[in-house]
Amino acid sequence: MTLFDIIGPVMIGPSSSHTAGAVRLGLMARNVLGCQPEKADIYLHGSFRCTYRGHGTDRALVGGLLGYPTDDTRIRDSFRHAADSNLQYRFIPADLGDVHPNTVKFELTGQGRQCTVVGCSVGGGAVEVTNINGYKVKLTGELPALVVPHIDRAGYIAKVSGILGAEEINIAAMHVGRNQRGGTALMIIETDQMIDSVLLQVIDRIPGVSGSFVIAPL
Amino acid sequence: MEIKNLVQLSELAEKDGLSLGRAAIRLEAAEQQVTEEEIERELIRRAEIMKRSVATGLEGMKTASGLVGDQGRRMRGYLGQTKCLASPLYAKAMAYALAANECNAGMGVIVAAPTAGASGVLPALVCAMEEEMSVTGTKLAEALAAAGAVGAVIARNASLSGAEGGCQAECGSAAAMAAAAAVEMLGGSREQALQAAAMALQGMLGLVCDPVAGLVEIPCVHRNAGAVTQALMAADMAMAGVTFAIPVDEVIEVMGKIGRVLPVALRETALGGLAASPTGRAIAERVLGKDSQC
Numbered sequence A: 001m002t003l004f005d006i007i008g009p010v011m012i013g014p015s016s017s018h019t020a021g022a023v024r025l026g027l028m029a030r031n032v033l034g035c036q037p038e039k040a041d042i043y044l045h046g047s048f049r050c051t052y053r054g055h056g057t058d059r060a061l062v063g064g065l066l067g068y069p070t071d072d073t074r075i076r077d078s079f080r081h082a083a084d085s086n087l088q089y090r091f092i093p094a095d096l097g098d099v100h101p102n103t104v105k106f107e108l109t110g111q112g113r114q115c116t117v118v119g120c121s122v123g124g125g126a127v128e129v130t131n132i133n134g135y136k137v138k139l140t141g142e143l144p145a146l147v148v149p150h151i152d153r154a155g156y157i158a159k160v161s162g163i164l165g166a167e168e169i170n171i172a173a174m175h176v177g178r179n180q181r182g183g184t185a186l187m188i189i190e191t192d193q194m195i196d197s198v199l200l201q202v203i204d205r206i207p208g209v210s211g212s213f214v215i216a217p218l
Numbered sequence B: 001m002e003i004k005n006l007v008q009l010s011e012l013a014e015k016d017g018l019s020l021g022r023a024a025i026r027l028e029a030a031e032q033q034v035t036e037e038e039i040e041r042e043l044i045r046r047a048e049i050m051k052r053s054v055a056t057g058l059e060g061m062k063t064a065s066g067l068v069g070d071q072g073r074r075m076r077g078y079l080g081q082t083k084c085l086a087s088p089l090y091a092k093a094m095a096y097a098l099a100a101n102e103c104n105a106g107m108g109v110i111v112a113a114p115t116a117g118a119s120g121v122l123p124a125l126v127c128a129m130e131e132e133m134s135v136t137g138t139k140l141a142e143a144l145a146a147a148g149a150v151g152a153v154i155a156r157n158a159s160l161s162g163a164e165g166g167c168q169a170e171c172g173s174a175a176a177m178a179a180a181a182a183v184e185m186l187g188g189s190r191e192q193a194l195q196a197a198a199m200a201l202q203g204m205l206g207l208v209c210d211p212v213a214g215l216v217e218i219p220c221v222h223r224n225a226g227a228v229t230q231a232l233m234a235a236d237m238a239m240a241g242v243t244f245a246i247p248v249d250e251v252i253e254v255m256g257k258i259g260r261v262l263p264v265a266l267r268e269t270a271l272g273g274l275a276a277s278p279t280g281r282a283i284a285e286r287v288l289g290k291d292s293q294c
C-alpha cells in the first residue's frame, strides 16, 4: 500500500467498486480481445445486476471497453462515444452462479476476433479476471500476462519458460489450467517485462501451441 | 507506507525531529525510491484535483436520485448570513464537503481519499484552510501525508470499506485523517495530531452504512459534511490541549472490531438503516425501477 492508494485513486465517481472497478474490468476485457470491440454482450451478476444504473456501472464498463482510464470524464457519456466508435453493446441481467457479488461476463467480438472474459470488482477499484474463454484464471491486471493455449501434454511449460528466460524476461506468476472439454490446456504467465510481437510469434510457433496472445497490464 | 501503527510513526518522526506528515513523506520517498519533492509534487497535484472537485460540485450536479446535487451550493449561499451559527471556516468546510461529495455522486472527477464515498471530507478541509488560513504548498503536502498515514494505519488495523466496517470506516476514517491534517496545517505537535485523530474517530464510532437505493448519495453527501465538522472540532480541541484518554491506535482497532459485529444489513447492502425507511424504499423503487431484477 502506498500513500497514494489512501490519498487516491483519482477517479470518476461515485463508487470505487461499482465505477472505477467496472472501468478496469472493461479495460481488461478489451486487452484480452486485443483491439477495440465492435460488439459486446455484457452479463451483470449480483450487486452489479441490481444497481448498475445508479452507480454508472454500465457507463463505466462501456468506458473501459473504449479504452478510457478510470479518471476519464468521457466515461459519463460513454454510450454516446460507443455509438461514435461503432461499438454495439447490450446489458443482460444474469445469474453467473456462485461467484463474487460484483461479477460481470463479457462476450466480445472485433476485427474478426472473439473472446469471453469473466471478472469481478473486489473493492477499492481492484479487479480480478477469473475466466478467459472458458479457462479458469486469476489475473489482476498489474502485470502483462502471456496466454498460451497448448496441447495438454508434458513439456510445454519448460519450452515456454526456456524461451522467456533466454530473453531475460522474468516470470512473476504462472497458472496452468485444463479445459474440461479435454485436449487443450491454457498456460498463463505474468511477467515483469512486456513481451513483444516477435517473441510472441516464436512462442506461437512451438508445435502444439496456437493462438497465443499477450494481455497488456492496466 | 509500511508502518504498524501511529505510535510507531510518531516515534520515527520524533527521532528526526519531524512532523507526522514530513515523516510520512520521507518514508514514502524511501519506499518508492524517489525524492521527497516528487512525493510532495504528487500530493499537491492531488490537492488541486480535490479543489476542482469542490468547484465542480458547487456548480451543481445531476445525480441518479436527483435528491442531491445542489446542497453544497445552498450551504455556500448561506455563508456570511448573520444567522449562520458556524464560523466562516466551519461553514465553508460544510459547503465544500457537500459539494465535493456531490461531484462524486454526479460522476465527476474525485480523489478517493480514502474512498469515493468519503471523498468530500479532505477536499473541504483543504479548500477551507487554504482560503481562511492561507495554507498552501509544502504545508498542504505535509498535511495530506499525515492524513494518508492515518488512513494507511486504519486500512491495516481496521478497514476503510463501508461494506466491511460501516460508514465509521469511510466517513469516520476520513474525519480522523482530516483531523490529523488540520493539526499539521496549524503547526500543532505530533501528539496533538494523534489526539485529534483519536477524538474525531471516537465521535464516529458505530456509524452504519445505509445508502438509499445503494447509491452513494443519501446519506453520504450529508455525512461528509458531518465528518469534516467532526474533524474540525477534534483539531480545535487538540490544539486547545483537550485530551482523550484512549490512544488513537486503540480507537482504530475498536473501530475495526465494531465493524465486524455490525449486522450485514448495515454494511452497504442497502437492506437496513435509512435505506430501509419507508421514504428510502420509495426512492429506491423510483430510481431503480420495479424491474431492477433483484
Ligand code: SF4
Pocket: B117, B118, B161, B162, B163, B166, B167, B168, B170, B171, B208, B209, B210, B211, B215, B216, B217, B219, B220, B223, B268
Ligand atoms: S453511508 Fe456507506 S456508501 Fe455512504 S459514505 Fe458512508 S460508507 Fe460510503
